[in-house]
Amino acid sequence: MTIGSVPVKFRISVDHxxxxxxxxxxxxxxxxxxxxxxxxxxxxxxxCVACHRCIAxxxxxxxxxxxxxVDYRSHPVWTTETRxxxxxxxxxxxxxxxxxxxAKPYPxxxxxxxxxxxxxxxxxxxxxxxxxxxxxxxxxxxxxxxxRQRDGDxxxxxxxxxxxxxxxxxxxxxxxxxxxxxxxxxxxxxxVSDAGTFMGTGEGGLHQSLYPYQDHMIVQxxxxxxxxxxxxxxxxxxxxxKIGQGAKPGIGGHLPGEKVCxxxxxxxxxxxxxxxxxxxxxxDIYSIEDLKQLVRSLKEATEWKKPVFVKIAAVHNSAAIxxxxxxxxxxxxxxxxxxxxTGAAPRVFRDHVGIPVEAAIASVDAKLRSQGIRNEVSLIAxxxxxxxADVAKVIALGADAVYIGTAALVAMGCRVCGTCYRxxxxxxxxxxxxxxxxxxxxEIASRNxxxxxxxxxxxxxxxxxxxxxxxxxxxxxxxxxLRGYLLDESIMKVLDVRPVGA
Amino acid sequence: MSDQWGPDAVMDRVRIDATxxxxxxxxxxxxxxxxxxAREIEIDHVMxxxxxxxxxxxxxxxxxxxxxxGDLGMFMSGPTCIVHGNCDHAPGNTMDSGLIVIHGSAGxxxxxxxxxxxxxxxxxxxYRGGIHMKxxxxxxxxxxxxxxxxxxxxxYMAGGLxxxxxxxxxxxIRERGIGSGxxxxxxxxxxxxxxxxLGVGAQKSPLxxxxxxxxxxxxxxxxxxxxxDPDVLLEDSYVQIRPSSSRPFASKYTWE
Numbered sequence: 198m199t200i201g202s203v204p205v206k207f208r209i210s211v212d213h214x215x216x217x218x219x220x221x222x223x224x225x226x227x228x229x230x231x232x233x234x235x236x237x238x239x240x241x242x243x244x245c246v247a248c249h250r251c252i253a254x255x256x257x258x259x260x261x262x263x264x265x266x267v268d269y270r271s272h273p274v275w276t277t278e279t280r281x282x283x284x285x286x287x288x289x290x291x292x293x294x295x296x297x298x299x300a301k302p303y304p305x306x307x308x309x310x311x312x313x314x315x316x317x318x319x320x321x322x323x324x325x326x327x328x329x330x331x332x333x334x335x336x337x338x339x340x341x342x343x344x345r346q347r348d349g350d351x352x353x354x355x356x357x358x359x360x361x362x363x364x365x366x367x368x369x370x371x372x373x374x375x376x377x378x379x380x381x382x383x384x385x386x387x388x389v390s391d392a393g394t395f396m397g398t399g400e401g402g403l404h405q406s407l408y409p410y411q412d413h414m415i416v417q418x419x420x421x422x423x424x425x426x427x428x429x430x431x432x433x434x435x436x437x438x439k440i441g442q443g444a445k446p447g448i449g450g451h452l453p454g455e456k457v458c459x460x461x462x463x464x465x466x467x468x469x470x471x472x473x474x475x476x477x478x479x480x481d482i483y484s485i486e487d488l489k490q491l492v493r494s495l496k497e498a499t500e501w502k503k504p505v506f507v508k509i510a511a512v513h514n515s516a517a518i519x520x521x522x523x524x525x526x527x528x529x530x531x532x533x534x535x536x537x538x539t540g541a542a543p544r545v546f547r548d549h550v551g552i553p554v555e556a557a558i559a560s561v562d563a564k565l566r567s568q569g570i571r572n573e574v575s576l577i578a579x580x581x582x583x584x585x586a587d588v589a590k591v592i593a594l595g596a597d598a599v600y601i602g603t604a605a606l607v608a609m610g611c612r613v614c615g616t617c618y619r620x621x622x623x624x625x626x627x628x629x630x631x632x633x634x635x636x637x638x639x640e641i642a643s644r645n646x647x648x649x650x651x652x653x654x655x656x657x658x659x660x661x662x663x664x665x666x667x668x669x670x671x672x673x674x675x676x677x678x679l680r681g682y683l684l685d686e687s688i689m690k691v692l693d694v695r696p697v698g699a
Numbered sequence: 700m701s702d703q704w705g706p707d708a709v710m711d712r713v714r715i716d717a718t719x720x721x722x723x724x725x726x727x728x729x730x731x732x733x734x735x736x737a738r739e740i741e742i743d744h745v746m747x748x749x750x751x752x753x754x755x756x757x758x759x760x761x762x763x764x765x766x767x768x769g770d771l772g773m774f775m776s777g778p779t780c781i782v783h784g785n786c787d788h789a790p791g792n793t794m795d796s797g798l799i800v801i802h803g804s805a806g807x808x809x810x811x812x813x814x815x816x817x818x819x820x821x822x823x824x825x826y827r828g829g830i831h832m833k834x835x836x837x838x839x840x841x842x843x844x845x846x847x848x849x850x851x852x853x854x855y856m857a858g859g860l861x862x863x864x865x866x867x868x869x870x871x872i873r874e875r876g877i878g879s880g881x882x883x884x885x886x887x888x889x890x891x892x893x894x895x896x897l898g899v900g901a902q903k904s905p906l907x908x909x910x911x912x913x914x915x916x917x918x919x920x921x922x923x924x925x926x927x928d929p930d931v932l933l934e935d936s937y938v939q940i941r942p943s944s945s946r947p948f949a950s951k952y953t954w955e
Contacts, residue, residue, distance in 0.1 A: 291953035382921060421831065422812035426795045427754045427774045451948050466814060466835040472882055472946050476855050481770075481789050481808050482828045490749065490769055494792070496725060498754030498774045614801055618954065
């Protein structure tokens with residue numbers, strides 16, 4: 198009793214005048230918040246995680262959720278979260294695990310950057326009338342082309358590296374089968390295939406049912422090497438080596454045994470119920486030279502037919518690291534910012550380790566340009582891309598394309614409750630429980646994800662047109678089309694943007 | 700070995716001179732030979748070429764003379780590599796199936812993340828041997844070594860078997876961190892291992908008669924490859940190192 202119980206996080210109330218006792222809340226809540234007894238819906242608010250499944254399913258809008266209905270004595274230093282973390286650790290002595298991305302209220306640089314538009318002197322372009330070139334190629338570009346002319350035809354003599362062709366610079370990042378359900382992966386796979394873009398498999402192997410979409414899948418090789426064999430490598434359109442992740446830079450991952458069901462076990466190639474442990478480092482990579490060896494081993498295994506990407510978490514020294522990666526034969530570097538999501542990460546890492554993707558992309562782009570090797574690799578930005586404006590801004594800061602993760606899950610119903618680690622996702626996304634997975638219909642969910650990509654692509658072309666730009670290549674690294682609004686001088690120097698009005 | 704084998708001498712036997720060859724053309728030559736039906740490919744003058752047989756599939760036997768560079772047989776699925784010489788680091792890295800026999804020693808991370816097949820090393824290996832080997836259904840990777848091993852043997856091991864036959868007790872360098880983070884599979888060491896060398900999550904136990912019987916065929920196989928007397932090895936005592944839990948990290952975390 199020393200600590201006692203902490204206040205409920207959410208208070209559920211049911212409007213009994215509205216409630217028609219249909220029981221949908223009872224059926225839909227996997228956290229057992231609701232029960233129907235003696236002709237009345239009873240609730241246990243303490244179990245609620247605010248996933249909103251009940252709200253979405255209630256036909257009478259009879260349910261209401263209030264966050265933090267009990268006040269602690271307010272204090273700017275000893276926030277509710279700080280106090281509750283201490284109670285938790287005082288009880289357990291353990292590392293706190295949390296879901297989703299960084300939950301600290303750090304200022305978001307994207308929100309302090311504004312985009313440009315044409316007025317008078319340089320007419321804007323109407324995307325309805327004029328072609329807008331959003332097609333993006335990811336991979337090495339030759340620094341020069343050797344050509345030969347013969348009978349009026351030009352023959353390219355330089356041997357070109359394989360590139361991925363994207364119809365829109367928006368891809369969906371690596372969320373493994375295991376972290377998310379097969380229905381969620383299938384929905385994303387259909388959406389990216391239709392949109393002419395790509396998705397990542399995560400470190401969970403490639404389920405057989407997704408083979409029809411393999412030309413739109415980037416297969417991941419991470420430190421656990423789960424699901425990796427030559428068949429898997431040959432199926433992918435590209436291969437991505439995961440060194441780090443924005444949500445938990447510097448540490449490995451553990452898929453708890455309870456999530457390793459028959460099918461997950463099959464694609465990861467590990468026994469049912471065993472923990473899938475990805476060590477912190479790849480144990481064959483202890484240096485940039487070793488990374489080069491892994492990149493080349495993957496290329497050699499697939500006969501140099503596939504681009505190889507390297508993903509790192511955005512950290513203090515990203516620029517120098519990326520410059521090393523650019524010399525390793527890698528074709529693209531993925532920079533995952535500290536707002537990147539995750540199924541489960543130690544809270545202390547999720548909230549405190551890494552840097553924002555805006556600053557990381559800008560500094561990596563600048564470093565590569567200063568060394569004359571920007572053409573050696575493409576840059577993919579991920580971690581906290583919430584809307585098309587973020588896509589436009591991060592491309593203007595130097596990225597070639599983006600990975601979105603959480604936004605795609607939200608398009609499938611995710612309410613960002615951040616309870617992915619429980620494995621009970623009522624939306625059928627971050628769960629392997631068959632009855633919950635069945636709630637996600639890939640037919641509908643793939644359309645939702647496809648719609649989101651389409652809508653953002655439209656907005657992106659409108660933003661470009663308004664700025665008088667008709668090709669994504671003219672937006673890339675074009676910091677002149679950005680201005681900093683109330684950003685301090687040192688950050689603007691890193692981003693290489695001028696303040697508003699200048 | 701007979702010197703009359705030229706590239707065209709016998710259809711299913713090919714000989715490649717790797718002198719001064721970069722690994723990519725070497726692997727291309729190997730793949731081309733396999734595609735044309737070669738069953739045995741003998742490679743001479745190998746000097747540090749990496750990635751030999753990387754991702755190679757099929758039923759083919761590579762006889763390698765010299766010292767291959769890192770990642771020999773990485774992602775390999777099916778072939779056999781017989782190496783007459785030492786190996787650099789990580790032979791058998793993420794190997795799927797097949798056989799690697801090394802008549803010499805090998806560097807660090809031998810059999811890293813190996814998923815199936817067998818690796819036999821006549822002499823010693825470096826650090827992190829058999830790290831994160833894993834098994835699934837009929838695939839069970841096996842690493843057998845005749846000499847010493849350095850620290851972190853079988854670290855993060857998730858499945859399979861490491862059999863260290865080094866002669867006890869004087870010669871093997873028994874170093875710290877054996878089976879650190881092990882959550883599946885077994886490490887069997889000839890002689891005994893001091894408790895102080897065991898890694899976190901590893902525990903030591905004697906072998907039962909059935910378990911001894913299980914390793915006998917591997918000892919005989921090792922003895923055949925390297926012309927050793929199996930009886931000495933078969934009669935000696937062994938100790939095994941297994942995970943104390945299949946969930947070594949389960950108690951480390953609490954939910955937010």
